[in-house]
Amino acid sequence: MSDISSALAHFSDSERAEFNRRYDEICASENPRPVVDGALIDRFIDKYTAVHGTYKIVSKHSQIPAAVNDFLSTHDLPTEMVMGNTDFLQTIDWPDDWNIERRTACKTDVTSVTDAICAIAETGTILIASTPKVSATHFYLPENHVVIMDIGQLVRHLDDAMQLASQQLSEHSRGIHMITGPSKTADVEQTIQYGAHGPRRLHAIFVDSSTSAR
Template sequence: MDTSDARNRIFARIRGAQQRPAELRETEHAAAQDYLAHHPSGPRPALPDDLVAHFILKAEALATTIARVPALADAPAAVAAYLKARELPTDAIAWPTLSALDWAGAGCHVEFRKPHGTDLVGITGCFCAVAETGALMMQSGPETFASATLLPETHVAIVPVSRVVAGHEDAFALVRSERGQLARATNFIAGPSRTADIEQTLVLGAHGPYRVHVILVDGA
């Protein structure tokens, strides 16, 4: 469902209540960009030089599992090995951005579409990964739909090591430099979904996948 029109009407009403024009003026956009460029960053923890190793450490602490491959072409075999080792189905849905990879040759049947209720495995890329927290940053789009990370019980993310950044500040800066603005849905995935709302008992898979597995790609 496209909610852009409803969102724009809401923003227009807010701006009207502030006695501002319904559409964002160019001067307002420039002022916001200037503020972001010159506003000093807050204090940040020191991180080791090896951001990838730190990301792995933090991600595993969140119950994310990790595999590492030398090249993007090796990712399908790594995904198949993970699924078979855990006796999970090798039928999956995936982002269309991954359609050029040889999934059939690795023994996986992959459809490049949004998930249905019966799809158990979702395979995606990610916008970037955050070493400080072990989280994955997702930016939604026509070929990078957020539902692939939320609906299937198992989420497998393919992450180039070149897209591992130090902190969340760096992740947002990367969005601004590469895309200009945040996507309609910006999600940070920090391990499997979990809740302890009922009797303080930890339950996985409450609001999303039971499993998150990351394939780190060295040559990408």
């Protein structure tokens, strides 16, 4: 900074005026964003599956329990889940014989189910908030994390997601969490290990009423 200040000291009035004009122009311009072409869901899936996330797209809200059951069956998991009390999760008609507990999660819980603020096509990231209705423990303690959202919650860029979060979250929100794939590390002998610092599986379910399920 001292070198810059020294250089500016030798500017003529016209040079300084031009410098200030260019500085103001740059500060006022929009920061460049990565190009995200095509359908947002396709870009999201490309980035998300690259970091070993799994997903399912359903065409109806009523198909959510079946999609969750498919995930549980694939990994031989019990129909026991912990989740929060968000308005969206309460609209889902879960089977009567499932064990659904609405509380904070603990390390012995196998599967958690949450909704999300949005999904970011640019990076394949899911943005979730911890609030009085959903605990951050749901995102980190169970070995399996299922996230459910509408396909309309996809946004193009990270800064779009942050703007959306600032609009939606109240002063009671405890924080936002950006999740890109299941937890993994290669700290030990450069061998990938899943579940080191959070869930070993991350499964996203999108409801897209405009198209057939895939």
